[in-house]
Amino acid sequence: MQFIKTTLCFAILLAAVLSVHSQVVMDLYDGEVPNSKSFAMEETSATDDNGITRVSGVTIPTLTAYFPTNDVVNTGKAVIICPGGGYGILAISHEGHDVAKLLASNGVAAFVLKYRLPKDEIMIDKRIGPLQDAQRAIQLVREKASEWGIDENQIGVAGFSAGGHLASTLSTHFSKAVIDNPKHTSLRPDFSLLLYPVISMQNGITHGGSRQNLLGANPSEADVNRFSNELQVTPDTPPAFLVHAEDDTAVPIANSEAYVAALKAHSIAAKLITYPKGGHGFGLHNKTTSDKWADHFLEWLMGI
Template identity: 75%
Template sequence: MQCFTMMLCCGMLIVGTLANGQTTINLYDGDVPNSKSFPLEETSATDDNGITRVTGVTLPTLTAYLPAAGVANTGKAVIICPGGGYSILAIGHEGHDVAKQLATNGIAAFVLKYRLPKDEIMEDKRIGPLQDAQRAIQLVRERAGEWGIARDKIGIAGFSAGGHLASTLSTHYAAALIDNPKGTSLRPDFSLLLYPVISMQEGMTHGGSRTNLLGSNPNPEDINHFSNELQVTADTPPAFLVHAEDDTVVPIANSQVYIEALQKHGTDAELITYPAGGHGFGLNNKTTADKWFDHFLVWLGGL
């Protein structure tokens, strides 16, 4: 391993309460923005390896994991965007498992089941996932007091294509794509990015993620706009990144160009790299006893 510094009320519909007491709520109070009526059925399936994949999301939700009684509450929160190439959501090991680990450490966590870009269900599929991410941080920030969260300690996490969504929110928060009558800040206070898709540039991007988000023949303007290493400014939030050097699905160059851009602007950032581990390992890289999560806790504690 190498280290470089480099539940609810107010009109919100409760969808269901999980066996562990966590609550899932609809992301939007009313109509889902940028949506078209289409008979798409949401499905969830778990394979022999225990990987749960969700598809066909038309009604996005948040599942809240709050620190249990007796656990010291840090006041911090993380909204989690599972990966899946913008075609599925690997919502178990890149969502709920991570949320439980965060809550155990006194950090409120919210698993975002976001809409996947699809022309049949969206007027503009390029912005659909980002709208859901903006709405998630808006909702958590506006209701932070109810959940024991500090309004200025709310971060975004993302895995793979979910890392692209998290870094997109981190660099495209200023232009609200949702109704925001209270003028609530949509800027995350920090980001956690695991083997993230950062760039849409040919030779660096994950082809499936780019095609699903931007289409099979995207124009140069869209490619650059959603290449988040090109959108970093001095106001981009601090980031903690994790990537394996042997990742053949999403090249480690994605994490490298993002942290380089952050450093150029003097933003606090850290990149944990592993020689092996491939792609999609979630909390546990089985090639090493080292736990990136422990390093993240130390980094987060210093913000």
């Protein structure tokens, strides 16, 4: 009886939170975080003069859920958002929470993934650490879909920069679980949104910092190919919407172009929005243009 009362109280509290703030933070794992070493690392968060918050030292990954409030129509769609930061930090505000708020205001449930950054000190195998958290995120959202008013077949992933590499890795490596999956829940996203993404680990196209943080200073050819996601596309890879500026010197637009070409070679729907200028890391707002990529994405999303 006490359990029922506690559960009921939690449900009432959750409903109240959603109606007012539309935001809930939850631990990604119920118990022990997989692939972890015992190492004292402090999570830090710093906000610069531009209002951009960067998080590092994550050892306890979380999901922050933004559900559509009562004043908008719930589309039943959901997006798991992976902020960027070169696999060294998480630009969690403008490439995470700001995007989630916009999606929720348009009837799309959004989940900001605060994932572990690959570090040998805290991980047994740092190459798969971020992917484990991404797979767990989609597993959790899909298993809770009916409870949260989400269509289990309309759950996608978004990623910015190195978060785009993680999102595209989730979109191409879903057939092999790197987490426990006792219910055999599908780990495949139904669509992906990739903003100035790191796609490839190949020399001449990759972002060097992201590759080194994920794979080490001298990765094997097998690892480079394994995590070059343009090489991992199959007919089962989900459709994708990509955004990239042509003058991006940090992550060349060739990354997005290679992924789109691979998708189209397998007859998978893909749309790439390009801007002549904007550089890297502009988040929702490319200040060089009045065009809003998010408007195009929402139109595309409602049509798939």
